[in-house]
Amino acid sequence: MCATLDLPKSGVVLDTRGVLTPSDFLAALRARGATRLAAVRFRNNRSTVWSLTQRGTVLNVHAAFREAPPGLLDAFATLAAEGGIGSRQSRRAAAAISGWPRLKEAIDDARRAHEGRRTAGQADGPCCATPGQRAYVLALYRYFNHTRFDGRLPSDIPVRLSRRMTSALGHMRPGSDDAGQRRVSEIALNVDLMLEGNGAERADTLLHEMAHAADYIESGHRGHGSSWRAWAHRVGCRATTLLDRPVHYRGRRDQAVTRVPPLPPALLEL
Numbered sequence: 001m002c003a004t005l006d007l008p009k010s011g012v013v014l015d016t017r018g019v020l021t022p023s024d025f026l027a028a029l030r031a032r033g034a035t036r037l038a039a040v041r042f043r044n045n046r047s048t049v050w051s052l053t054q055r056g057t058v059l060n061v062h063a064a065f066r067e068a069p070p071g072l073l074d075a076f077a078t079l080a081a082e083g084g085i086g087s088r089q090s091r092r093a094a095a096a097i098s099g100w101p102r103l104k105e106a107i108d109d110a111r112r113a114h115e116g117r118r119t120a121g122q123a124d125g126p127c128c129a130t131p132g133q134r135a136y137v138l139a140l141y142r143y144f145n146h147t148r149f150d151g152r153l154p155s156d157i158p159v160r161l162s163r164r165m166t167s168a169l170g171h172m173r174p175g176s177d178d179a180g181q182r183r184v185s186e187i188a189l190n191v192d193l194m195l196e197g198n199g200a201e202r203a204d205t206l207l208h209e210m211a212h213a214a215d216y217i218e219s220g221h222r223g224h225g226s227s228w229r230a231w232a233h234r235v236g237c238r239a240t241t242l243l244d245r246p247v248h249y250r251g252r253r254d255q256a257v258t259r260v261p262p263l264p265p266a267l268l269e270l
């Protein structure tokens with residue numbers, strides 16, 4: 001979730017395909033003959049491209065493959081049907097998968113974001129939030145800071161919504177001020193989280209990124225190590241990067257998401 005797999009602004013042609021859920025992905029592979037497969041899990045980290053676990057019945061794939069074209073689904077089906085790499089055909093499939101240009105972009109971008117950017121206040125994309133959405137995320141941020149973090153986070157971390165994220169639900173961008181003190185440049189959330197039905201994932205993602213912010217400010221750590229997990233347990237978000245719950249995505253990439261989820265009035269007054 002933190003993996004900041006935001007694709008670079010230039011050179012990316014946004015298409016109008018939807019993105020696949022784990023169950024879409026599974027159904028597509030089973031329809032292609034990978035019938036022993038029982039589950040697909042999207043992983044959002046820098047190291048997993050794909051792996052087969054639980055005796056070949058669970059396929060873990062990098063979340064960038066949510067947008068895999070049909071040819072790559074064929075390749076995944078070959079691997080899953082075979083249970084790994086044994087034949088020439090499956091080796092060719094594995095090479096096609098790891099050579100997919102979008103995967104490289106996603107991994108490179110995640111690495112850059114994890115390394116952090118020294119310049120304070122640098123953002124990698126515009127905020128697409130409507131004024132109502134901006135008020136909503138700010139209210140939620142303040143509420144969680146107050147109720148889960150004992151107010152230990154700064155009140156002025158920019159929280160923006162991104163419509164360019166494809167494989168990630170959110171990220172925390174670490175930075176530093178002129179004096180070299182650690183500060184959080186921004187927290188960004190995928191605008192799709194504002195859609196109806198995403199309430200649990202919306203709250204969990206914001207807490208996940210706020211836990212990164214607290215961990216970074218207090219310890220300087222940026223990953224999902226023990227200090228981040230301690231924050232995650234403390235504030236009540238899932239201490240994992242596994243994306244295995246259904247998330248609703250907008251049907252077309254160029255569609256605007258303007259929905260403001262309902263917020264209890266009390267939160268607006270914090």
Ligand SMILES: [Zn+2]
Nearest residue numbers: 001002003212
């Ligand atoms: Zn994370």
